[in-house]
Amino acid sequence: MNVDEIRKYCLAFPGATENLQWGDDLCFKTRGKIFVTLALTAVPQKLCFKCTPQTFAELVERENIRPAPYVGRYKWAILDRLDALSQEELREFIRQSYEMVAAKAPKMQAQPPKRKRKRTPAGKRKTRARKH
Numbered sequence: 001m002n003v004d005e006i007r008k009y010c011l012a013f014p015g016a017t018e019n020l021q022w023g024d025d026l027c028f029k030t031r032g033k034i035f036v037t038l039a040l041t042a043v044p045q046k047l048c049f050k051c052t053p054q055t056f057a058e059l060v061e062r063e064n065i066r067p068a069p070y071v072g073r074y075k076w077a078i079l080d081r082l083d084a085l086s087q088e089e090l091r092e093f094i095r096q097s098y099e100m101v102a103a104k105a106p107k108m109q110a111q112p113p114k115r116k117r118k119r120t121p122a123g124k125r126k127t128r129a130r131k132h
Contacts, residue, residue, distance in 0.1 A: 031105035035098045044081040049097035
Protein backbone atom coordinates (compact mmCIF):
# COMPACT_ATOMS: atom_id res chain seq x y z
CA MET A 1 0.00 0.00 0.00
CA ASN A 2 1.18 3.53 -0.64
CA VAL A 3 0.57 6.62 1.51
CA ASP A 4 -2.61 7.66 -0.31
CA GLU A 5 -4.12 4.17 -0.01
CA ILE A 6 -3.24 3.97 3.69
CA ARG A 7 -4.71 7.43 4.29
CA LYS A 8 -7.94 6.59 2.49
CA TYR A 9 -8.26 3.28 4.35
CA CYS A 10 -7.60 4.79 7.80
CA LEU A 11 -10.04 7.65 7.28
CA ALA A 12 -12.79 5.19 6.27
CA PHE A 13 -13.15 4.01 9.89
CA PRO A 14 -15.99 5.60 11.89
CA GLY A 15 -14.82 8.74 13.68
CA ALA A 16 -11.29 8.57 12.25
CA THR A 17 -9.36 11.82 11.93
CA GLU A 18 -5.86 12.76 10.82
CA ASN A 19 -3.32 15.38 11.80
CA LEU A 20 0.39 16.05 11.50
CA GLN A 21 2.21 15.55 14.76
CA TRP A 22 5.84 15.58 15.84
CA GLY A 23 6.86 17.39 12.69
CA ASP A 24 6.39 14.89 9.89
CA ASP A 25 4.22 12.09 11.28
CA LEU A 26 0.71 11.73 9.91
CA CYS A 27 -1.35 10.41 12.82
CA PHE A 28 -4.71 8.73 12.44
CA LYS A 29 -6.89 8.93 15.53
CA THR A 30 -10.23 7.88 16.88
CA ARG A 31 -11.72 9.96 19.69
CA GLY A 32 -8.36 11.62 20.20
CA LYS A 33 -6.32 8.39 20.47
CA ILE A 34 -3.78 7.35 17.83
CA PHE A 35 -4.27 4.03 16.04
CA VAL A 36 -1.73 4.46 13.18
CA THR A 37 1.21 6.76 12.55
CA LEU A 38 2.90 7.23 9.21
CA ALA A 39 6.34 8.88 8.99
CA LEU A 40 6.02 10.86 5.78
CA THR A 41 9.57 12.16 5.34
CA ALA A 42 11.40 9.01 6.40
CA VAL A 43 13.11 7.17 3.54
CA PRO A 44 11.68 4.64 3.16
CA GLN A 45 8.41 5.69 4.82
CA LYS A 46 7.55 3.96 8.09
CA LEU A 47 4.21 2.91 9.55
CA CYS A 48 3.40 2.18 13.18
CA PHE A 49 0.34 0.44 14.68
CA LYS A 50 -0.87 -1.29 17.85
CA CYS A 51 -0.97 -5.12 18.01
CA THR A 52 -2.16 -7.86 20.28
CA PRO A 53 0.68 -9.37 22.34
CA GLN A 54 0.66 -12.56 20.23
CA THR A 55 0.66 -10.70 16.92
CA PHE A 56 3.39 -8.36 18.16
CA ALA A 57 5.65 -11.30 19.07
CA GLU A 58 5.16 -12.84 15.63
CA LEU A 59 5.60 -9.59 13.69
CA VAL A 60 8.86 -8.48 15.30
CA GLU A 61 10.44 -11.75 14.18
CA ARG A 62 9.93 -10.70 10.56
CA GLU A 63 12.37 -8.70 8.48
CA ASN A 64 11.80 -4.91 8.42
CA ILE A 65 9.42 -5.01 11.42
CA ARG A 66 10.48 -4.12 14.96
CA PRO A 67 9.11 -2.75 18.24
CA ALA A 68 8.23 0.92 17.79
CA PRO A 69 10.50 3.40 19.61
CA TYR A 70 9.03 4.60 22.93
CA VAL A 71 5.80 2.55 22.62
CA GLY A 72 7.07 -0.92 21.75
CA ARG A 73 6.51 -2.00 25.34
CA TYR A 74 2.80 -1.32 24.73
CA LYS A 75 2.88 -3.69 21.72
CA TRP A 76 3.22 -1.12 18.96
CA ALA A 77 5.10 -2.39 15.91
CA ILE A 78 6.85 -0.28 13.29
CA LEU A 79 7.32 -1.26 9.67
CA ASP A 80 10.66 0.01 8.40
CA ARG A 81 9.18 -0.01 4.92
CA LEU A 82 5.58 0.02 3.72
CA ASP A 83 6.04 -3.20 1.72
CA ALA A 84 7.12 -5.21 4.79
CA LEU A 85 3.59 -6.69 4.81
CA SER A 86 1.24 -7.59 2.00
CA GLN A 87 -1.65 -5.22 1.32
CA GLU A 88 -4.15 -7.69 2.87
CA GLU A 89 -2.03 -8.17 6.00
CA LEU A 90 -1.50 -4.46 6.44
CA ARG A 91 -5.23 -3.73 6.10
CA GLU A 92 -6.00 -6.39 8.71
CA PHE A 93 -3.41 -5.07 11.20
CA ILE A 94 -4.61 -1.48 10.74
CA ARG A 95 -8.22 -2.62 11.32
CA GLN A 96 -7.20 -4.49 14.47
CA SER A 97 -5.26 -1.48 15.73
CA TYR A 98 -8.28 0.77 15.16
CA GLU A 99 -10.58 -1.65 17.00
CA MET A 100 -8.24 -2.02 20.00
CA VAL A 101 -7.72 1.72 20.34
CA ALA A 102 -11.41 2.55 19.78
CA ALA A 103 -12.42 0.05 22.46
CA LYS A 104 -10.32 1.90 25.06
CA ALA A 105 -10.75 5.48 23.84
CA PRO A 106 -12.96 7.65 26.03
CA LYS A 107 -16.52 7.93 24.84
CA MET A 108 -17.65 11.44 24.02
CA GLN A 109 -20.22 12.47 26.57
CA ALA A 110 -22.96 14.95 25.89
CA GLN A 111 -22.76 17.91 28.22
CA PRO A 112 -25.95 18.56 30.19
CA PRO A 113 -27.57 21.90 29.36
CA LYS A 114 -26.56 24.73 31.64
CA ARG A 115 -29.22 25.99 34.00
CA LYS A 116 -30.13 29.60 33.60
CA ARG A 117 -30.28 31.77 36.68
CA LYS A 118 -33.43 33.69 37.29
CA ARG A 119 -33.03 37.42 36.96
CA THR A 120 -35.20 40.30 37.97
CA PRO A 121 -36.94 42.29 35.25
CA ALA A 122 -34.20 44.93 35.47
CA GLY A 123 -31.60 42.27 34.59
CA LYS A 124 -30.10 42.14 38.05
CA ARG A 125 -29.68 38.98 40.06
CA LYS A 126 -31.97 38.33 42.93
CA THR A 127 -30.11 38.36 46.18
CA ARG A 128 -30.99 36.40 49.22
CA ALA A 129 -31.01 37.98 52.64
CA ARG A 130 -28.24 36.58 54.79
CA LYS A 131 -28.96 35.26 58.22
CA HIS A 132 -26.65 36.55 60.91
